[in-house]
Amino acid sequence: MTLLLDRVTFGYHRWVRPVLNRLTYEVPGQGLTILLGPNGAGKSTTMALLAGTIEPKAGRVRFSGSDLTSASREYRRHVAWLPQRVPTSRQLTAREYVAYVAWLKGESRARAWERAAAALDRVGLAEQAGRKTAGLSGGQLRRVGIACALAHDARVVLLDEPTAGLDPHQRTVFRDVLREIAAKTPVLMSTHDVADLADEADTVTLMDRGHILHHGGTRSFLDHAHPEAVPARRAESAYSVLMRLDGAR
Numbered sequence: 001m002t003l004l005l006d007r008v009t010f011g012y013h014r015w016v017r018p019v020l021n022r023l024t025y026e027v028p029g030q031g032l033t034i035l036l037g038p039n040g041a042g043k044s045t046t047m048a049l050l051a052g053t054i055e056p057k058a059g060r061v062r063f064s065g066s067d068l069t070s071a072s073r074e075y076r077r078h079v080a081w082l083p084q085r086v087p088t089s090r091q092l093t094a095r096e097y098v099a100y101v102a103w104l105k106g107e108s109r110a111r112a113w114e115r116a117a118a119a120l121d122r123v124g125l126a127e128q129a130g131r132k133t134a135g136l137s138g139g140q141l142r143r144v145g146i147a148c149a150l151a152h153d154a155r156v157v158l159l160d161e162p163t164a165g166l167d168p169h170q171r172t173v174f175r176d177v178l179r180e181i182a183a184k185t186p187v188l189m190s191t192h193d194v195a196d197l198a199d200e201a202d203t204v205t206l207m208d209r210g211h212i213l214h215h216g217g218t219r220s221f222l223d224h225a226h227p228e229a230v231p232a233r234r235a236e237s238a239y240s241v242l243m244r245l246d247g248a249r
């Protein structure tokens with residue numbers, strides 16, 4: 001599997017400076033990659049382009065050699081995509097919604113139904129599976145979104161801030177789920193949780209103002225930490241140093 005942005009330019013409005021300008025970025029073909037960066041850096045935009053939900057103004061998005069614009073229907077079956085706002089249909093129950101997504105991704109009806117139940121169980125929502133999504137909390141809805149990513153066999157998984165709004169226990173559950181997925185399928189995940197995740201990621205990409213400031217193994221990311229940073233804060237320190245923020249230890 002290769003998934004990459006090839007000299008991609010993208011802006012939301014023609015009269016405003018583009019968010020990304022000739023950005024080339026390849027998603028690592030295995031393990032967990034975390035995408036870091038301050039608010040407005042362009043992480044969600046990058047992920048939406050990789051997910052094929054928005055199209056570049058210039059340049060190409062390629063999946064295993066094919067251009068996404070011409071192969072987008074095929075591609076949607078292969079990508080699991082959790083956007084920042086889970087676009088649920090309020091009248092469906094959690095299980096119906098997850099099964100529907102799995103069916104759209106090519107699972108048979110029976111299999112989609114089974115997988116939805118298993119995925120909701122995996123994210124700790126078995127008891128809420130029969131509830132309408134309209135009645136779920138923000139954190140529960142994110143877990144429904146994560147269940148959607150688990151309910152079909154994707155070739156690449158893209159998660160935009162999946163841990164936002166999860167309580168501490170659910171974060172722990174999520175990390176286990178994530179480890180399981182990333183052992184089989186490449187995962188790109190954006191997060192603001194530097195301290196929690198830098199140790200678990202295989203690769204770290206740091207982005208600012210539409211540019212990649214760092215891309216490499218987690219160890220090489222942590223090597224940027226201030227020499228006096230305490231171990232628990234090395235990831236935050238490395239982030240601050242690379243971003244040239246004050247108080248970088």
Ligand SMILES: Nc1ncnc2c1ncn2[C@@H]1O[C@H](COP(=O)(O)OP(=O)(O)OP(=O)(O)O)[C@@H](O)[C@H]1O
Nearest residue numbers: 012013019037038039040041042043044045046190
């Ligand atoms: N739908 C939109 N319409 C107009 N501008 C947008 C839209 N979405 C994002 N932007 C702008 O694009 C830029 C990049 O935003 P993006 O959401 O990609 O950043 P981000 O790194 O994901 O930020 P955050 O960490 O806050 O989620 C920002 O300047 C933002 O204001």
